[in-house]
Amino acid sequence: MTPAIKGVIKKGLYRDSLQLMKLSEEAKNIPGVLNAAILMATEINMEILRQQGLLTPELDKASPDDLVVAVKAEDEEKAEEAIAKIEEMLLKTPTGTGLEDMEDVVYSxxxxxxxxxxxxxxxxxxxxxxxxxxxxxxxxxxxxxxxxxxxxxxxxxxxxxxxxxxxxxxxxxxxxxxxxxxxxxxxxxxxxxxxxxxxxxxxxxxxxxxxxxxxxxxxxxxxxxxxxxxxxxxxxxxxxxxxxxxxxxxxxxxxxxxxxxxxxxxxxxxxxxxxxxxxxxxxxxxxxxxxxxxxxxxxxxxxxxxxxxxxxxxxxxxxxxxxxxxxxxxKNITKTPAELLKTARSIYIKLTPRQKYVRALYTGGTLMYESLLIYKQLLGGVYSNAPLDEKHRLQDPHRSYKHTAIDLGAEEFTRGRPHPMIDPTVRGFRLVNEAKDPEVAVVVMDFMLGYGAHKDPAGAMLSPIREAKAIASADGRELVILAHVCGTRNDPQNLQEQENKLRNEGVYTFPSNSLAVITSALIASRGRVNRRKLQQVYREYVGG
Amino acid sequence: MEKILKLFNSELKIINIGLEIFYRDLKQQRIKVIHVNWQPSPVTEKDLEDALRRLT
Missing domain, CATH: 3.40.50.261 (Succinyl-CoA synthetase domains)
Known part of the structure; x- marks a missing residue:
């Protein structure tokens, strides 16, 4: 049996991105389906289809106002059956509200x-x-x-x-x-x-x-x-x-x-x-x-x-x-500059000489902005899709260049998609792509917990983390990942559980964004940061 | 200021207009909430233009 990929364009049909995310998850559970995606055909979504190997030549003709259904199934027949089933599911939710189980709903x-x-x-x-x-x-x-x-x-x-x-x-x-x-x-x-x-x-x-x-x-x-x-x-x-x-x-x-x-x-x-x-x-x-x-x-x-x-x-x-x-x-939330240097040293000694760049993949815009401010002082200019100065604007936000920090919540990544705090797909692909670059020393990621956010943001990233680490490992290098989980033990996702999931995959966790960012800069620079500058950044961004 | 201070000292009663995910999260926190299944006015000039284009 050869797996088959089938796609269909629903011209001019619109559904809300959150509902399509839910529908895609349901479609993956249809018997015989290996992978499925139901998306509005925006630029970022078509890129996601391409990366998942689901973009057929017919689907490539879709325009951003169209909805596309893409299925990879065990064989041709199963793929056809799945598409018919998905079309039925789409029809069942004509307004795209999913309100059937909600009480207290009014219309004005x-x-x-x-x-x-x-x-x-x-x-x-x-x-x-x-x-x-x-x-x-x-x-x-x-x-x-x-x-x-x-x-x-x-x-x-x-x-x-x-x-x-x-x-x-x-x-x-x-x-x-x-x-x-x-x-x-x-x-x-x-x-x-x-x-x-x-x-x-x-x-x-x-x-x-x-x-x-x-x-x-x-x-x-x-x-x-x-x-x-x-x-x-x-x-x-x-x-x-x-x-x-x-x-x-x-x-x-x-x-x-x-x-x-x-x-x-x-x-x-x-x-x-x-x-x-x-x-x-x-x-x-x-x-x-x-x-x-x-x-x-x-x-x-x-x-x-x-x-x-x-x-x-x-x-x-x-x-x-x-x-x-x-x-x-x-002390519950702080590490001293000496401790950060010690952690950085224990990590950078494992890197190859070519691994020199930071890649920071953020879901939180304010945290990304803070990372740019810290990197500017410790590493010099950092490229971004929302840079501090225009000369550091990435030519293509989908491709990192030298030191890069990305706000994945920016419009170019969220057109027709839920915010990355809700849907981790885009960041997962980005992480795997970063792993293919032999010059990457360290990846930084934020994980936002709390109401509104994904039910298990760390869990959702484990598969991309394993894949990324395996790619680097096959190339004879280590991919270092630093994470800051922004949450509390009373959050629906539970801080401890989320941190443990990441640590079990070899991810280093930090109590705050600034501590993760400073450490990543120390890793990328092999600790070669002016000590007075380090003290100053620490005082300004951590508070000593 | 009194109206805002009153809000800070009252039980929250929320009208959620838009994303249903927020309705569910508010409910989960046992907040009194009503959801407005809001839709923009259905017929706009652009809709009419599109309809006319399809007819011609």
Missing amino acids: IDSALQYMPDANLALISIPGEYVKDVGMELLRRGVHLHIFSDHVPLEDEAELKRFAYENGLLVLGPAAGTSIINGKAIAFANAVKRGEVGIVAAAGTGLQEVSVLLDRVGLGTSQGLGIGGNDVKEKVGGLMALTCIRVLQQDENTKVIVFISKPGDRRVMTKILKTVEHEVDKPFIACIQGTARYKIPPKLRRRIKIVKGLHAAASETLRAVKPKESKQML
């Missing part, structure tokens, strides 16, 4: 408010162009918003936020992946304990990283408010940053405030920091990633701290809350 905002007249928050994840109308309707009825949707026009965001600002309401997002309200995870967030730290973040995975690190040293989060990266741009003027900081100042349960953002618009950031100086009397830690541009008046420096890295923000917060015990408690 009006009905929702009739059913739940005291609703106090709306979580919006519809296409960006529709957000303003839906959001405004809810704000007018006094409902606070968390907008997950991206591609919301900046002027729409400004209008929604101005209305909210003037009416004392909250608009979290747009493009906010994470919030923690009253101890509950909204969208992508971890099961962290409740406590005294209020976090305002214009960077989704930044909020996850800091709240998780605080949890691991015994501190809880009172509220974690994701305001979206555009809030600190001039057009929006930091309206929600200001609102959230002011409300956390008034909130009795919040003892310390943490603010996380990229450098943002200079005038907006200055306005936010001036507000903090004049209106906030609680300890305030601003993590303004990678910049030393902003200064705090000397008399306020005991209360207001500015740090560059996420781990450093968690360290400073702990110092503010528990000044006496902090040194001991930080």
Whole structure:
């Protein structure tokens, strides 16, 4: 029996990427099927089909608006049968909602408010162009918003936020992946304990990283408010940053405030920091990633701290809350520069002389950004699909060049596909491809746990990890993989279980992104990093 | 500010509009949630243009 590959194009048919992911998994269980993929025919999806050996010449003719079904089965007959079955499955879900087992489903905002007249928050994840109308309707009825949707026009965001600002309401997002309200995870967030730290973040995975690190040293989060990266741009003027900081100042349960953002618009950031100086009397830690541009008046420096890295923000917060015990408690999440060097040395002595490059494959955009900042200092320029400067932009985001860090959550990797925190397929293929390059010294990966994320992100990556390591091994070299699992023991995926799965495959795990990144730079450079520079980076990004 | 402070001191009651995965995650956390199976208005100018093109 010869395996057969068959494909069919469903012209103009659309189904949601999450539903297609589920359908593909179900199709793989059809008797006689060896592999199956049901996808919208976007560029990245066609590349995935090609890499899986499922792209037939007929399927290659599909356009991005088409849906494609590709099947590899034990023989021709089984492949035909499977395609017929999949077509039936597609028909059974005509609207693509998969709502049959859901209670509490309505079809309009009006009905929702009739059913739940005291609703106090709306979580919006519809296409960006529709957000303003839906959001405004809810704000007018006094409902606070968390907008997950991206591609919301900046002027729409400004209008929604101005209305909210003037009416004392909250608009979290747009493009906010994470919030923690009253101890509950909204969208992508971890099961962290409740406590005294209020976090305002214009960077989704930044909020996850800091709240998780605080949890691991015994501190809880009172509220974690994701305001979206555009809030600190001039057009929006930091309206929600200001609102959230002011409300956390008034909130009795919040003892310390943490603010996380990229450098943002200079005038907006200055306005936010001036507000903090004049209106906030609680300890305030601003993590303004990678910049030393902003200064705090000397008399306020005991209360207001500015740090560059996420781990450093968690360290400073702990110092503010528990000044006496902090040194001991930080040991749970920290390794010293000497320990990192020792770990790096024990790894790089196994590498061949040609293995010199870092390849960092991220699902979290803020963590990727932080890696670029650290690599810039320790390794020089690093190429990326979202680089710090244009001369380091990758010509082809699908192919790494020298030192490379990739944000796999960027649009070019997610068109017609779920985000890599939900669907690990794209990263699995990328890892295997990196393993084929004899110049790769070390791969870095983040694993985001929590609500919203894949049920078993580490487990889903084990097969690509084994394949990648086998490719390198057959070529007489070792592929070193460093991982940071961002999660807690109370997350649905369980931190310990996830870390153990990776360690059992020879992956080195680190308690924070910055520790994994610094170690990878030390491995790639064989420890040849100026010691003073290393100390400085450590102080800025880990907090010493 | 009072409205936001009130939110922080109330039980969450959420309207989820869009991805059903979030509805399920909110339910899993025992949050009161209602899901709006939201669809954009079905007929747009582009749809009409497409329909006309198919007819001609």
